[in-house]
Amino acid sequence: MFDLYELEEQTKFGRVGKIKFDKTQITTPINSPTNKEFEYMHKSPHVDSDREKEFDLGVQEEWFYEDRIERWEKGGNTREHMIDYIKRKSSDLKSDINLLNIRFGSDVDTIQEDILTSMLELQRNLNVDVIQTPIPNTSNFEEILDTTINWRKEENIDKPIMGMIKDMESIDILSNYKEDEKIDCYGLYSRYPSVPLLERLKSELEEENTWIHAFSVPHSYYQLDYEGTLGILNNYYGIDTFNHFVAHPKSAQRYYFNWKEMDEEEKKQEIQTGKFLKLDDYGTPEFQKLIEQFGPDQELSAFCKCEICDDNTIDTMLADYDYTHLNERAHEILSYSLEAEKVRSKISSGSAEEYINSKEYPRRFIY
Numbered sequence: 001m002f003d004l005y006e007l008e009e010q011t012k013f014g015r016v017g018k019i020k021f022d023k024t025q026i027t028t029p030i031n032s033p034t035n036k037e038f039e040y041m042h043k044s045p046h047v048d049s050d051r052e053k054e055f056d057l058g059v060q061e062e063w064f065y066e067d068r069i070e071r072w073e074k075g076g077n078t079r080e081h082m083i084d085y086i087k088r089k090s091s092d093l094k095s096d097i098n099l100l101n102i103r104f105g106s107d108v109d110t111i112q113e114d115i116l117t118s119m120l121e122l123q124r125n126l127n128v129d130v131i132q133t134p135i136p137n138t139s140n141f142e143e144i145l146d147t148t149i150n151w152r153k154e155e156n157i158d159k160p161i162m163g164m165i166k167d168m169e170s171i172d173i174l175s176n177y178k179e180d181e182k183i184d185c186y187g188l189y190s191r192y193p194s195v196p197l198l199e200r201l202k203s204e205l206e207e208e209n210t211w212i213h214a215f216s217v218p219h220s221y222y223q224l225d226y227e228g229t230l231g232i233l234n235n236y237y238g239i240d241t242f243n244h245f246v247a248h249p250k251s252a253q254r255y256y257f258n259w260k261e262m263d264e265e266e267k268k269q270e271i272q273t274g275k276f277l278k279l280d281d282y283g284t285p286e287f288q289k290l291i292e293q294f295g296p297d298q299e300l301s302a303f304c305k306c307e308i309c310d311d312n313t314i315d316t317m318l319a320d321y322d323y324t325h326l327n328e329r330a331h332e333i334l335s336y337s338l339e340a341e342k343v344r345s346k347i348s349s350g351s352a353e354e355y356i357n358s359k360e361y362p363r364r365f366i367y
C-alpha cells in the first residue's frame with residue numbers, strides 16, 4: 001500500500017495537494033503532457049528545450065483496437081516489434097513520473113487473461129511509475145483488478161496500482177478495494193466526461209484524499225457545445241492531474257493524408273478551423289472566429305502569457321500553417337501549466353469560487 005497523496009488545502013471549490021514518489025513530488029492540481037505533446041513542445045520554434053523538463057508527470061496513451069490486439073496475440077517477433085515501437089514513443093516523455101494508459105477500441109469487448117498479463121508486463125517493460133489496470137469494454141471488472149493485484153504480488157513489483165473508474169458501478173467496487181488497501185489511486189476515463197460521475201467523485205472520493213488522474217480529457221467539452229473547456233478547473237470535482245485525449249491512430253492517419261493532399265490555399269482555409277484555447281474565459285474558439293472578433297493582428301499575449309503567445313499574433317500563428325496545430329497544442333500545455341499555478345493560489349487563498357465564476361465556460365459547466 002502506498003501513501004501517495006497528501007492533502008494541503010481542501011475547499012468546496014477545489015483542492016491543493018501533493019503526490020509523493022520517492023524520486024519526486026508533484027504539486028497538484030496540474031496538467032500532464034502526453035508523449036505527443038512533449039514532441040510538440042520540442043518541435044515548436046518558440047519553446048526553450050528546458051521547459052519540457054518542468055513537467056513532473058507525463059502520460060503515454062496507447063490504443064489497442066481489434067487488429068492491433070490480433071497482432072499482439074501472435075506474440076514472438078510481431079509483439080517484440082510492437083513493444084519496440086511503443087518504447088520508442090515513450091522516449092518523448094521528459095517527465096520524472098510516467099504513466100501508460102492502455103485504451104481499448106470500441107471493437108475490443110474483452111481480452112484473455114494472458115493478454116492482460118502481457119499488458120501489465122508492458123508497463124513494467126516501459127518502467128512506468130504506476131501500474132494501471134487496463135479495462136476492455138465488457139470484461140469482468142473485479143477479475144481484472146484481482147489479476148493485476150496478484151501479478152504485482154507474485155512478481156514483487158514495488159509500484160502503486162491505479163484502479164480505473166469507467167462507470168458508477170466501478171466506483172463502488174474500487175472504493176472497497178481501496179479500503180482493503182489493494183489499490184492506491186484512481187484513474188478516470190474522461191473522453192466524454194459524465195457529469196453524474198464527476199459529481200460522485202466530488203461527493204464521495206474527494207473525502208478519501210486519494211490521487212485522482214483523468215485520462216483522455218477532451219480539448220473542448222460536448223456539454224459546452226465544443227466551445228469551451230473545464231481545463232484545470234476540473235479540480236473542482238477532485239481531479240488532481242489530467243492529460244488530453246489522443247486521437248485514434250486511424251483517424252489521425254486519415255487527417256494526415258487529407259492534409260497532405262491539400263494545396264496551399266486549402267491548407268490556409270483548413271488551419272483556420274483549428275481551435276485556440278483562450279484562458280481568459282476558457283473558451284476554445286476556432287481561429288476564424290478569433291479573427292472575426294479581434295482582427296488578424298490581435299496579439300495572442302492578450303489571452304495567454306506562454307512563450308508561444310508572447311511571440312505571435314493570430315495572423316503569424318496561422319502564417320506558418322505546418323506549425324499552427326503543433327504550436328497551438330504546445331501553447332495549451334504551457335498555458336495550463338501557468339494556469340495551474342494560478343488556480344492553486346486561488347484555492348489556497350480561499351477565492352476559488354470567485355475565480356470559477358469569473359470564467360465563463362467552467363461556470364456554465366459547473367452550475
Ligand SMILES: [Zn+2]
Nearest residue numbers: 304306309331
Ligand atoms: Zn499561450
